[in-house]
Amino acid sequence: MHRPTEPSRPPRHTPPGGPPPDTVDPAVLAALLARHGWRRRGAAAGPYSRWTPPDATAPGARGHTSLLVPDSRTYPDSTDLVAEALTALRHSAAPSARDILTALHTPVDEIHWQRDTTEPDAPAAAWAAQEQLRGGARALLLAAALATRGTAGYHGARHRRHAEAALDRLLAGAAAGGRELTTFLPVGTGAAPGPDGRQVTTALLRALYAARDATDRQRATGAHDAFEPAVEAGVCQELTEAIGKLVRGSAGIRITLHWAPAAGPPEGFAAHPVPVAFTPGDLPVLREAGARYIRDEPPVPVHLTAVVVRMRREDQSGPGAVRLRILAGADVPQIRATLDEDDYRIAGHAHLLGLPVRMSGRLESRGGFRRLADARDVMPVRVDDGERDRLLKSLHENIDFFEEACGDE
Incomplete structure (x- = not known):
């Protein structure tokens, strides 16, 4: 019997075995x-505490998972008790056991999403x-990751590669029924290499609070400038759209953030941040703010160096x-640009020789800052032989695209 192909599932984090017991606080x-x-x-009060999962007293609950946790490491058998607790968590049927092991394995800030x-x-x-x-x-x-690169009402394609890279270590739990989700952002420490996800969590919290305040102000007063100062806190079109x-x-959606216990709250933030919620009644205000951010984001003057990858004109x-x-x-x-006849000829010669070009212009928000307006002063750039050979190789591998149209993407 033919069975329809299921869509590819997003990756889920694999529950780790847990850290060595002697390293767990x-x-x-x-x-x-x-x-x-x-x-x-x-x-x-006492040297030990016994813990049971949230559903241990629910009718029909199976098993009797119980953890005995020492209050400190001052007791001789504390390491053995921690080891037994980690083993019990690995075999526990409680959904939260996976998340606890993840947070023990690597210090993480937790973000809980409730839809x-x-x-x-x-x-x-x-x-x-x-x-x-x-x-x-x-x-x-x-x-939020875009906001860590710089504030703007509309980022478009700017900084997107860096922002995506900042989320490479993001871990996600199960999205139970599409109503609840927990995401984990590892907190960088001296012993844990890799990017520090805390920059993203703090930027997210600031931006959510600012977006909530701006939304409340506009809904209460009708002030269309409520979202203007929120840009400095990280609010942008991408955030309102998300x-x-x-x-x-x-x-409605409710977002709650918990700091990694091993790291504690960052300076200037509450130990227990207040959850942030949005409802369908907020959507018209958020849509209007997002559209205004795109419309009002100014063009960016640039002086750039680039490789010509495609060319086309209607006449010779x-x-x-x-x-x-x-x-x-x-x-x-990548960007697209329209060049006058002389600059187009210079760009074509540089392309055939495998040389980059330098030019000036203005990146416009239309199309996500992928279009260069008023392109001018095109000049070839000298490169060493090794770099030129690499560029020529890239040209030959993509020669079929040379005369393709520069259509919108």
């Missing part, structure tokens, strides 16, 4: 258990709801269109 383990709803049993929607009946609807939640959460984190993606089709003479791969001068991978 019992206080951090207890803080994570409390954060994820585990219940502390017995006396409040207020009914439980989908059909599997296909549940899958679509999960994809919407995952996609919206990642788009919101990408907007919030809209999360809210649409639901009764006159102006022509080119596509350029940026080497320096602009934070976008």
Whole structure:
């Protein structure tokens, strides 16, 4: 029997085996258990505490998972108890056990997403709801990563490669029914190589608070300038669009951030940040703000160095269109430009010789800062033989594209 091919599933983090027991701080383990709803049993004070999962008392709950956690490492058997607790977590059926092991393995800031929607009946609807939640959460984190590169009402293609790279170490838990999702951003430490995800989490929190305040102000007063100062806090068109993606089709979205217990809160932030929520009533204001950000973002004057990858003009003479791969001068991978006859000829000669060109112009927000207006002063750039050979090789490998149109993408 033919079975339809399932769409590719997004990667989920694999629960780690946990760190070596002698490296786990019992206080951090207890803080994570409390954060994820585990219940502390017995006396409040003492050398040990016993913890049970949130559903241990639910009717029909199977098994009796129980963790005995020392309050500190001052007791001789503390390492053995921590080892037994990690083993129990690895075998626990509690959904939160995976998240606790992840946070113990690497210090992470946790972001909890709660989307207020009914439980989908059909599997296909549940899958679509999960994809919407995952996609919206990642788009919101990408907007925060863009804010760490610089503030702007509309980023377009600028800094996108760097922002994507900042999310490479992002871990995501299960999106249960498309209603709940937990994402983890590792906190950089001296012992943990790689980018510091905390820059993204702090940028996200600032931007969400600013977006919430601006939305409330505009809805209450009708002030159309409410979102202007919010740009300095990281609010942008990409962020308003991501919030809209999360809210649409639901009764609202609630976002809660928890700092990594091992690292504590960053300076200037509350130990327990207040959750941020948005509802369908906020969507018209957010859409209007996003459109205004695109419309008002000014062009950027640039002096760039690039490689010509495609050329086309309608006649044998006159102006022509080119596509350029940026080497320096602009934070976008490729742009398109229209050159006059002389500059087009110079660009063509440089292209055939495998040489980059240098030019000036203005990057316009129309098309996401992928279009260079008023392109001028085209000049070939001298490069060493090795670099020239590499560029020529790239040209020959893509020769079929040389005369293709520079259409919108």
